[in-house]
Amino acid sequence: ENPAESHVFEADVARLLHMMVHSVYSDKDVFLRELISNAADACEKLRYEAIATPVLLASDPDSRIVLTLDEEGGRLLVEDNGIGMSRDEMIEALGTIARSGTRAFMERIEANKQGEGAQLIGQFGVGFYSCFMVAERVDVVSRRAGADNAWLWSSDGKGGYSVSPIDISEAPARGTRITLHLMDDAKSYASRWSIERIVKEQSGHVPVPIRIAEKPGAEPTQLTDGTALWTKSKNDITGEEYIDFYRGVSGQYDEPALTVHFRAEGRHEYSALAFVPGSQPFDLFDPDRKGRMKLYVKRVFITDEAELLPRYLRFVRGLVDTADLPLNVSREMIQESPILTAIRKGVTNRIITAIEKQAESDKDAFLKIWENFGSLIKEGLYEDFERRSQLLALSRFRTTVSGDGYRSLADYVKDAKEGQRSIYYLVGGSLDQLKASPQLEGFRARGIEVLLLTDSVDSFWVTNAPEFEGKSFKSITQGSADLAQFNRQDEGKPESESASAEVQAFLDYAKQKLAAEVSDVRASDRLIESAVCLVASEQGYDRQLEKILQGAGR
Ligand code: ADP
Ligand code: MG
Numbered sequence: 001e002n003p004a005e006s007h008v009f010e011a012d013v014a015r016l017l018h019m020m021v022h023s024v025y026s027d028k029d030v031f032l033r034e035l036i037s038n039a040a041d042a043c044e045k046l047r048y049e050a051i052a053t054p055v056l057l058a059s060d061p062d063s064r065i066v067l068t069l070d071e072e073g074g075r076l077l078v079e080d081n082g083i084g085m086s087r088d089e090m091i092e093a094l095g096t097i098a099r100s101g102t103r104a105f106m107e108r109i110e111a112n113k114q115g116e117g118a119q120l121i122g123q124f125g126v127g128f129y130s131c132f133m134v135a136e137r138v139d140v141v142s143r144r145a146g147a148d149n150a151w152l153w154s155s156d157g158k159g160g161y162s163v164s165p166i167d168i169s170e171a172p173a174r175g176t177r178i179t180l181h182l183m184d185d186a187k188s189y190a191s192r193w194s195i196e197r198i199v200k201e202q203s204g205h206v207p208v209p210i211r212i213a214e215k216p217g218a219e220p221t222q223l224t225d226g227t228a229l230w231t232k233s234k235n236d237i238t239g240e241e242y243i244d245f246y247r248g249v250s251g252q253y254d255e256p257a258l259t260v261h262f263r264a265e266g267r268h269e270y271s272a273l274a275f276v277p278g279s280q281p282f283d284l285f286d287p288d289r290k291g292r293m294k295l296y297v298k299r300v301f302i303t304d305e306a307e308l309l310p311r312y313l314r315f316v317r318g319l320v321d322t323a324d325l326p327l328n329v330s331r332e333m334i335q336e337s338p339i340l341t342a343i344r345k346g347v348t349n350r351i352i353t354a355i356e357k358q359a360e361s362d363k364d365a366f367l368k369i370w371e372n373f374g375s376l377i378k379e380g381l382y383e384d385f386e387r388r389s390q391l392l393a394l395s396r397f398r399t400t401v402s403g404d405g406y407r408s409l410a411d412y413v414k415d416a417k418e419g420q421r422s423i424y425y426l427v428g429g430s431l432d433q434l435k436a437s438p439q440l441e442g443f444r445a446r447g448i449e450v451l452l453l454t455d456s457v458d459s460f461w462v463t464n465a466p467e468f469e470g471k472s473f474k475s476i477t478q479g480s481a482d483l484a485q486f487n488r489q490d491e492g493k494p495e496s497e498s499a500s501a502e503v504q505a506f507l508d509y510a511k512q513k514l515a516a517e518v519s520d521v522r523a524s525d526r527l528i529e530s531a532v533c534l535v536a537s538e539q540g541y542d543r544q545l546e547k548i549l550q551g552a553g554r
Pocket of ligand 1: 127129
């Protein structure tokens with residue numbers, strides 16, 4: 001009597017599905033990770049809602065995920081007793097890909113059909129839709145916790161889906177059951193052997209127990225116990241386990257570059273497990289994406305918007321679990337909580353210290369982190385006053401002597417010329433462009449190192465950077481270069497202090513002619529081969545910042 005309504009996917013979704021199945025995912029097993037992680041999320045959401053509305057959990061307090069095999073029927077069922085979805089939520093959540101970055105993701109695949117596939121997956125979890133890699137039809141039956149109706153969502157993943165009401169006797173008492181009608185070449189996903197292997201490999205530490213039933217109607221047995229990995233002691237956790245967990249919590253498919261796991265005791269008690277990803281997450285520069293650290297209170301997931309880390313560490317993935325906050329803390333209250341402020345400080349310090357240690361103990365590994373996230377860490381140079389010096393010491397730079405490598409400021413200072421009071425830098429759009437700059441001539445000739453800064457954050461932090469080991473930062477395009485005190489390596493004798501009379505006469509003439517365009521004309525030690533260059537005045541903006549501000553319509 002109630003005919004199913006038909007809907008079409010957004011055009012983007014159809015394209016994404018097609019590309020995913022045909023070119024992106026090389027490892028189809030990942031569909032199970034995605035479904036299990038959604039099921040676990042649903043259980044966590046329910047536990048959170050049940051803090052305010054305990055009746056939602058009352059009849060069946062233990063969360064679980066059940067995988068049911070149907071080898072004969074060529075089906076795999078994934079069921080959870082989590083929050084479930086209403087009709088509208090189904091349409092909203094399964095009919096659109098709401099994740100930010102989707103478009104950018106697709107543009108990149110289009111541009112590079114095969115090569116990048118595996119890496120791209122490392123940066124972008126495709127979520128629910130990955131089940132269409134193995135299923136020719138997917139039925140999702142869901143009953144939202146507390147609701148007295150249930151809905152069936154069904155699709156072949158090609159162009160659209162249908163939604164219809166179904167009798168609650170055919171739905172789980174609460175939560176979601178996903179039935180995959182497996183493709184011919186994916187029937188092995190109905191066998192115990194492969195499902196057990198995949199779950200152990202990928203989802204061993206999902207914080208909800210996973211059970212498996214040999215066939216429909218059979219009594220399920222336990223596959224994983226749902227112990228939260230972060231509550232275990234470090235010594236009992238293998239590297240593999242950390243990697244699996246990282247993949248689950250980050251939605252990435254690479255390996256972490258750094259793992260920070262600790263338990264804080266004393267005034268505040270909490271556990272933290274944080275990862276620096278091995279590659280750049282896709283949404284790193286998405287302005288809506290604040291942080292990706294999850295907050296748990298006594299193993300109950302509360303929010304991933306608690307801003308547990310400063311903005312410049314937004315590439316870090318992981319979680320904090322504390323017993324110091326009340327379970328019923330509202331998400332709004334969290335931001336103001338002094339406990340959270342203390343936790344934020346503690347976790348931030350530990351992460352930065354871990355990166356510092358990495359810089360000492362494994363230089364190559366550290367430089368990879370720096371290449372991926374250095375431009376974010378440098379945002380801390382003007383956002384995090386307290387840690388400015390520490391972050392400055394951690395920073396690495398391309399310079400006129402670095403070649404393809406990097407130099408620290410400590411390296412710079414160690415090799416600075418006698419009497420050199422400044423750390424010289426040049427800011428610009430690209431390394432090649434900077435290296436060709438005539439401004440560098442005088443510095444090169446005197447063997448004075450210059451930092452070559454090409455990230456857009458560079459224009460900002462340098463303007464109020466603190467001194468480093470007694471040396472202040474100085475733009476070589478700004479003010480006078482004071483180079484005369486240093487010997488040119490090709491001549492070996494200092495240049496005269498002031499311009500000769502002839503030169504002075506020319507300067508006066510040029511100043512008069514250009515009076516409307518420039519504020520001063522000076523003889524300069526900074527040029528060797530080139531005749532002239534433009535510099536900013538000592539007080540004004542640096543040339544590059546000037547360009548950025550002009551571009552921004554200032
Ligand atoms: P993500 O998990 O990153 O949000 P997915 O594509 O994996 O993206 O899932 C999309 C959305 O579908 C989820 O955010 C959730 O709202 C909903 N959803 C998927 N699976 C379930 C489930 N088992 N129970 C409840 N909601 C679900
Ligand atoms: Mg998901």
